Amino acid sequence: MDELSSGAILLAVIKRFLPVWIALIVTFAVSIRYKRRLGLYGRLFDSTIGMIGFALVMFWVFTALFSDLIVTRDVLSQISGMKNKVPGTPVPDGSGWYLFGGDHLGRDVFSRMVAGSRVVIEIAPLATLFAFMVGITLGLPAGYYGGKLDAGLSFLANLILAFPVILLFYLLVTPEIVETGLPQYIAIVLFLFPIIFLMVLVNSRYYVMPAFRTKVLTLIAVIGGYLYLSLVGEVGTRVAVLPNALDLIHVPGNILIVFVSVVFVNSPTVFRIVRGLTLDIKTRDYVSAAQTRGERPWYIMLWEILPNARGPLIVDFCLRIGYTTILLGTLGFFGLGLSPESPDWGSTINAGRKLLTIAPHPAIVPALALMSLVLGLNLLADGLREESLKD
Amino acid sequence: MLKFLLRRFAIMVLTALCLTLVVFFLTNLPPNLEKLAKSEVGSRITDEAVASWLMKNGYDRPLLVRYGEWLGVAPGWTREDEGVTTGRCIAHGQDPATAPRFCGVLQGDWGYSSFFKAPVAQKLGYHLGLTGILMFWVMVLMVPAALLIGVLAGMREGSKLDRSLSTFSIASTATPEYVSGVILIAVFASSMFGLKWFKGTASGAMDDITFDNFFLPVLTIALYGIGYIARMTRASMTEVMTAQYIRTARLKGVSFGKVVTRHALRNALIAPFTVIMLQFPWLLNGVVIVETLFSYKGFGWTLVQAAGNNDIPLLLGCSVVAVFVVLVTQLISDVGYVFLNPRIRIS
Numbered sequence: 111m112d113e114l115s116s117g118a119i120l121l122a123v124i125k126r127f128l129p130v131w132i133a134l135i136v137t138f139a140v141s142i143r144y145k146r147r148l149g150l151y152g153r154l155f156d157s158t159i160g161m162i163g164f165a166l167v168m169f170w171v172f173t174a175l176f177s178d179l180i181v182t183r184d185v186l187s188q189i190s191g192m193k194n195k196v197p198g199t200p201v202p203d204g205s206g207w208y209l210f211g212g213d214h215l216g217r218d219v220f221s222r223m224v225a226g227s228r229v230v231i232e233i234a235p236l237a238t239l240f241a242f243m244v245g246i247t248l249g250l251p252a253g254y255y256g257g258k259l260d261a262g263l264s265f266l267a268n269l270i271l272a273f274p275v276i277l278l279f280y281l282l283v284t285p286e287i288v289e290t291g292l293p294q295y296i297a298i299v300l301f302l303f304p305i306i307f308l309m310v311l312v313n314s315r316y317y318v319m320p321a322f323r324t325k326v327l328t329l330i331a332v333i334g335g336y337l338y339l340s341l342v343g344e345v346g347t348r349v350a351v352l353p354n355a356l357d358l359i360h361v362p363g364n365i366l367i368v369f370v371s372v373v374f375v376n377s378p379t380v381f382r383i384v385r386g387l388t389l390d391i392k393t394r395d396y397v398s399a400a401q402t403r404g405e406r407p408w409y410i411m412l413w414e415i416l417p418n419a420r421g422p423l424i425v426d427f428c429l430r431i432g433y434t435t436i437l438l439g440t441l442g443f444f445g446l447g448l449s450p451e452s453p454d455w456g457s458t459i460n461a462g463r464k465l466l467t468i469a470p471h472p473a474i475v476p477a478l479a480l481m482s483l484v485l486g487l488n489l490l491a492d493g494l495r496e497e498s499l500k501d
Numbered sequence: 502m503l504k505f506l507l508r509r510f511a512i513m514v515l516t517a518l519c520l521t522l523v524v525f526f527l528t529n530l531p532p533n534l535e536k537l538a539k540s541e542v543g544s545r546i547t548d549e550a551v552a553s554w555l556m557k558n559g560y561d562r563p564l565l566v567r568y569g570e571w572l573g574v575a576p577g578w579t580r581e582d583e584g585v586t587t588g589r590c591i592a593h594g595q596d597p598a599t600a601p602r603f604c605g606v607l608q609g610d611w612g613y614s615s616f617f618k619a620p621v622a623q624k625l626g627y628h629l630g631l632t633g634i635l636m637f638w639v640m641v642l643m644v645p646a647a648l649l650i651g652v653l654a655g656m657r658e659g660s661k662l663d664r665s666l667s668t669f670s671i672a673s674t675a676t677p678e679y680v681s682g683v684i685l686i687a688v689f690a691s692s693m694f695g696l697k698w699f700k701g702t703a704s705g706a707m708d709d710i711t712f713d714n715f716f717l718p719v720l721t722i723a724l725y726g727i728g729y730i731a732r733m734t735r736a737s738m739t740e741v742m743t744a745q746y747i748r749t750a751r752l753k754g755v756s757f758g759k760v761v762t763r764h765a766l767r768n769a770l771i772a773p774f775t776v777i778m779l780q781f782p783w784l785l786n787g788v789v790i791v792e793t794l795f796s797y798k799g800f801g802w803t804l805v806q807a808a809g810n811n812d813i814p815l816l817l818g819c820s821v822v823a824v825f826v827v828l829v830t831q832l833i834s835d836v837g838y839v840f841l842n843p844r845i846r847i848s
């Protein structure tokens with residue numbers, strides 16, 4: 111087989127992404143057709159910038175989703191003759207091409223990039239969501255009550271923010287620290303917040319319907335508690351609560367520490383944003399009205415203040431996923447946490463940078479992938495901001 | 502004003518103490534100490550040998566006491582062993598009677614780097630100097646470029662110039678240093694496009710800085726910061742441009758260029774000042790990434806080496822520097838904002 115020309119590579123790549131194109135076209139067709147009924151999401155399709163951003167983000171989401179269909183070769187298998195080969199080189203046994211060339215171990219760069227999107231799409235949004243839960247649960251009371259609580263929490267948040275991120279990663283994400291069980295202890299604290307958040311949310315709303323409230327609360331406690339114990343504990347480590355038969359979610363120690371440290375770094379910023387928004391909104395008339403009605407503080411915080419702070423929070427959520435993606439890449443770049451075999455973009459850039467001047471493609475491909483995802487998230491945030499400011 | 506300054510300063514000292522304690526705790530966890538003992542004595546020693554080495558070198562005492570010693574507020578440990586007195590503050594072969602009682606960071610004794618086999622203070626000083634040069638050129642490139650982009654974009658909101666400059670700012674904030682660095686090296690220093698204008702490494706720049714070997718690292722760090730500062734400047738500029746006194750000036754017949762440079766600019770540049778100062782902690786990240794990528798042996802490179810080789814005193818020294826930089830820039834930005842803004846300063 112011959113080496114592919116750049117045009118042929120492009121065609122082949124576009125063909126590989128076929129499931130993604132179909133999914134994108136369907137999403138856009140449906141969304142544009144019904145955009146008047148879809149609220150803020152629908153109005154996103156009025157702004158060009160927002161649409162470009164959304165398309166970029168969804169491209170990577172669908173790529174992660176269909177990555178098993180898109181990859182051309184196994185992510186880890188090495189072919190010795192394919193080391194640092196240029197894009198479009200045919201495989202010696204004639205079974206196809208390395209579309210974006212081979213890396214320093216003779217693995218397929220294209221397949222690794224596609225598989226890497228899955229790592230990012232799995233961790234980044236979830237970690238951001240957790241950071242938001244922590245930030246909201248602490249930021250609302252800090253802004254609403256003020257006083258000593260606010261002073262204490264703000265001091266803590268500033269403490270974490272004053273920590274240079276890289277230093278924190280280097281201190282937290284090491285095998286020695288994983289050995290001491292410290293990440294699991296941090297996880298015990300951080301992962302409790304989503305459960306607290308949901309329970310307070312339900313409790314403050316349905317306090318007047320005790321029967322219904324108790325049912326929902328028990329449900330959250332049982333399901334959330336099980337997930338919590340299963341996620342935090344792991345048999346054979348320092349925190350082993352559930353026996354192996356019941357423990358369905360197995361998170362390797364190094365992935366857990368990456369997740370925990372990313373949540374840990376993001377939460378104080380979210381806290382500051384939520385606190386600032388609460389300080390602003392609590393002076394509004396509808397809050398006074400609720401106070402006069404005799405609503406309890408948590409109801410006012412979660413059902414009066416929080417929904418009215420959603421605009422800036424949604425925008426920040428998009429930006430923050432991008433930032434989390436950058437942080438994950440940074441961790442990979444320094445070889446922290448994730449295994450060196452892992453196809454995630456940061457680790458691949460790290461592996462490829464050593465031969466950058468001779469064979470740049472193994473590093474360039476994941477670098478461009480990461481950049482396009484973060485750019486998409488930033489553009490999406492910009493579009494959302496523009497549209498949410500219109501009313 | 503004085504009360505405000507004192508209060509800020511007190512909080513800063515408290516924050517610094519808390520942060521160094523956290524770093525001290527994280528670097529002195531049992532596995533780290535065990536690894537240190539093994540690297541000093543030999544990797545095949547028994548657990549008892551590890552314990553006795555730790556005891557001999559004063560690592561067996563409570564964490565807070567050791568933190569106090571390291572900081573220089575608690576007297577250094579001493580030990581009598583077969584008539585020979587050893588201690589934290591007693592140098593090898595020194596007479597114990599002449600040794601100082603305290604030796605910590607406050608006394609200027611930063612410890613001895615176990616990886617580089619050199620005093621930490623000397624090592625840090627040298628590498629910080631190299632990073633200082635890098636940061637200087639980054640500032641020279643970043644601040645004027647960012648302010649120019651921000652002011653140009655913000656003076657006519659919604660214009661074509663604004664749109665394109667804003668998109669550029671967004672793109673630059675979306676490109677972390679390890680991405681832009683890789684792309685810049687591939688384009689300008691590799692055989693991929695055959696440009697080879699610059700060198701892909703800055704290792705030569707430590708002795709002799711030339712445009713070839715220093716421009717790419719400087720540009721890489723600056724690019725990430727430019728977008729953020731430019732967006733803040735733009736926001737501040739658009740706000741000022743809608744103010745009443747700008748309209749008054751325009752209606753009086755002052756030309757647009759004069760309005761921008763004489764009336765708007767001064768007020769629009771207060772907010773970016775804070776942002777530029779708060780960028781320092783982020784630049785620190787950039788420095789670590791870029792120095793690793795371009796193998797420039799500055800502060801960031803030292804931090805990576807210290808962390809990678811379990812060099813506890815050096816890592817602690819690096820953290821003190823990093824925390825100090827972050828806190829001082831925060832203080833300057835707070836005080837500077839109050840000082841620059843007459844509306845706050847006078848009330």
